[in-house]
Structure formats: C-alpha cells, structure tokens
Amino acid sequence: xxxxxxxxxxxxxxPKLSRARTGGGGDGGNAGAxxxxxxxxxxxxxxxTESGDSDPGGGPxxxxxxxxxxxxxxxxxxxxxxHPRASTIFLSxxxxxxxxxxxxxxxxxxxPGQLTKKYSSCSTIFIDDSTVSQPNLRSTIKCVxxxxxxxxxxxxxxxxxxxxxxxxxxxxxxxxxxxxxxxDPDHKxxxxxxxxxxxxxxxxxxxxxxxxxxxxxxxxxxxxxxxPSNWKRIVLGAILLSSKVWDDQAVWNVDYCQxxxxxxVEDMNEMERHFLELLQFNxxxxxxxxxxxxxxxxxxADDNNLSFLLEPLSKERAQKLEAxxxxxxxxxxxxxxxxxxxxxxxxxxxxxxxSNAILS
Numbered sequence: 046x047x048x049x050x051x052x053x054x055x056x057x058x059x060p061k062l063s064r065a066r067t068g069g070g071g072d073g074g075n076a077g078a079x080x081x082x083x084x085x086x087x088x089x090x091x092x093x094t095e096s097g098d099s100d101p102g103g104g105p106x107x108x109x110x111x112x113x114x115x116x117x118x119x120x121x122x123x124x125x126x127x128h129p130r131a132s133t134i135f136l137s138x139x140x141x142x143x144x145x146x147x148x149x150x151x152x153x154x155x156x157p158g159q160l161t162k163k164y165s166s167c168s169t170i171f172i173d174d175s176t177v178s179q180p181n182l183r184s185t186i187k188c189v190x191x192x193x194x195x196x197x198x199x200x201x202x203x204x205x206x207x208x209x210x211x212x213x214x215x216x217x218x219x220x221x222x223x224x225x226x227x228x229d230p231d232h233k234x235x236x237x238x239x240x241x242x243x244x245x246x247x248x249x250x251x252x253x254x255x256x257x258x259x260x261x262x263x264x265x266x267x268x269x270x271x272x273p274s275n276w277k278r279i280v281l282g283a284i285l286l287s288s289k290v291w292d293d294q295a296v297w298n299v300d301y302c303q304x305x306x307x308x309x310v311e312d313m314n315e316m317e318r319h320f321l322e323l324l325q326f327n328x329x330x331x332x333x334x335x336x337x338x339x340x341x342x343x344x345x346a347d348d349n350n351l352s353f354l355l356e357p358l359s360k361e362r363a364q365k366l367e368a369x370x371x372x373x374x375x376x377x378x379x380x381x382x383x384x385x386x387x388x389x390x391x392x393x394x395x396x397x398x399x400s401n402a403i404l405s
Contacts, residue, residue, distance in 0.1 A: 127327070133337065138196060139191075139195040139199075169357050180339065188345055189254065190239050193271065193280060196260075205269055206269060206275075211275065216277055229273055239284070251291055252284070252291050259283040259328075263323055285313070
C-alpha cells in the first residue's frame with residue numbers, strides 16, 4: 046500500500062476499477078498520481094506542465110518533497126495537519142456539542158450511553174478489528190463523516206472559493222436550488238455521499254483518514270470554511286487526491302466521472318489542480334500525523350456513542366495473536382539483551398522477569 050508510483054496519463058481507464066466493471070473511458074486531462082513519504086512522487090499532467098518550470102531537457106522540474114522548506118508559519122504547531130502534537134480541528138469543534146450533550150444528560154438524568162458498551166471480563170475478552178494500521182472501513186467512514194459534519198455545523202464563517210461552489214460547478218444535471226447554501230447537511234447525508242464514492246471506487250479506510258487530513262490542511266492553508274455550498278466538492282477533491290497518494294492502484298479522474306455521471310473530466314482536473322495549489326503541493330502525511338488523526342477519530346466516536354463493533358475473542362483469534370507475539374518476541378530478543386542495563390554488581394542474579402500469559 047503506497048509503495049509504487051501510480052498512474053499518470055493513459056488513454057484507458059484505471060486498472061483498479063476495471064476489476065469491478067468494464068468500459069472505462071480515457072482521462073486525457075488527468076493530473077496524475079500524487080505522492081507521499083511512503084514512496085510516491087507526484088507526476089505532473091499535461092495541464093500542469095504548461096505553466097510549470099521546465100529543465101533544459103523539456104521535462105517538468107519537480108522538487109522532491111523532502112527537499113522542500115516549509116515557511117515558518119506552516120511549520121508551527123497551529124497547523125494540525127502538519128504537526129503531530131497539534132490538536133485536530135474536528136475534535137475541538139465537536140467539544141461544544143459534546144459538553145452540551147453531557148450537560149443535558151445530567152439535567153434530564155439520562156444515561157450517557159456508554160454503560161451499554163461491552164467490557165472485557167475474566168471470562169470473556171472483547172476486541173474490535175480496527176487498528177491504526179488496518180482500520181475498519183465502515184467505522185472509519187462514519188467517524189470521518191462525523192468530523193466533516195462538525196466542521197460544517199460549527200464553522201466560523203462561510204468563506205469559500207468559486208472552484209468549490211456547487212452552484213457554479215454542479216455535480217449533477219439537476220438544478221441546484223437557491224437555498225442550497227442555507228441548510229446544513231446532516232451526518233447521514235454526508236455519510237451516504239462518502240460511502241458511495243468509497244464503495245464504487247473500492248477505496249480503503251486509510252484513504253478516509255488521509256482525506257480528512259487533506260481537508261483540514263486545505264481549510265488551514267486556503268483560510269476557507271467548509272459549508273453547505275462547497276462541502277461536496279471539497280470532500281470529493283480530498284478523496285480524489287488521497288486515493289492517488291495512498292493506493293497503489295489509484296482511481297483516475299475519469300473513473301469518478303463514471304461514478305458521478307454528470308461531472309466532466311475537465312472539471313475534475315481543474316478542481317484537482319486548484320486543490321493542489323491551495324495545499325502548496327504539500328501532500329506529505331507523516332506516520333505520526335496519520336496516527337494522531339486515527340486516535341482522535343476514535344475519541345470522537347466515543348464522545349458521540351459511535352462504538353466500534355466488538356466481538357468476543359475466539360480461541361482461533363487468540364492463537365493467532367499468541368503466534369504474532371512469539372514472532373515479535375523472537376525478533377527483538379537480541380535487541381532487548383543489548384539494551385539491558387548492566388550496571389548491577391551481579392548481572393546473573395538481577396534481570397527482567399517475564400510471566401507467560403495463559404490462554405484457555
């Protein structure tokens with residue numbers, strides 16, 4: 046995942062969606078695959094090379110992301126999508142509603158809902174299948190769309206750009222109503238929109254987390270707000286870019302045109318170019334930032350009683366976990382011995398005591 050350079054410009058549809066359906070058309074204006082620190086390099090498409098710098102050989106001159114110097118204002122901890130210790134924006138925006146819910150539950154003597162959760166005991170251990178390296182797809186999409194919901198609901202203002210305005214660039218042929226910018230979408234509406242894209246494009250849960258990183262990075266860099274008039278196009282642009290950065294077989298722009306039947310490739314290409322320019326081509330997502338967003342999404346789920354699916358630990362699953370534990374223990378046994386302090390007077394008498402876990 047994320048170790049090879051993905052597609053750039055090709056007359057055919059992407060190899061990823063061809064597995065699920067046939068008839069992928071060309072994507073002549075596709076802006077190409079994006080890159081991250083996991084080994085990708087962003088490939089400039091034809092539309093980008095027209096205005097980009099070129100070397101004497103005629104090719105575009107693209108500086109590697111590790112060689113870029115960030116301005117002081119982008120390197121500060123206030124940029125949550127760049128710094129691992131900065132608090133995520135969505136979690137802070139959700140706290141107002143969380144406090145109000147807790148206050149209302151306390152006044153009305155309503156159970157907070159967490160008492161209905163399943164907890165492990167001496168006889169039964171409950172685990173979920175979502176980890177930072179392999180998140181659960183459905184639960185992650187629910188959490189990400191809930192974060193987008195709080196971004197829209199608790200926004201500071203309605204700052205936007207024309208490229209993301211749904212009235213100027215509609216996603217469907219249906220006429221956009223005049224009141225489209227006045228009503229905030231609910232969580233279910235946002236979830237259905239994102240789930241449809243992820244299901245049709247066969248995207249992974251990791252893409253959903255990276256999508257949220259890019260979304261908050263866009264709001265910070267461009268100094269705009271996500272609101273009812275632009276949320277669909279901003280989310281679509283973030284999904285488009287994250288799928289190219291993260292997946293080995295990225296979904297091309299023309300494939301999204303097959304999912305959203307009425308949008309054109311030219312519109313997708315233009316939106317992708319603007320998105321990248323507003324991000325200042327900073328598409329790098331460090332592992333520490335990714336992990337921070339994952340665990341903050343878990344916290345958001347707990348605050349909103351959006352629990353992950355728990356299942357009792359079976360004997361087969363326990364044996365697999367035990368085998369993985371033994372493998373890791375054998376792998377790092379030598380490192381553990383090398384790092385052991387040897388400042389005691391009797392090394393053979395003092396050591397690290399370990400107790401074996403008993404699985405029945």
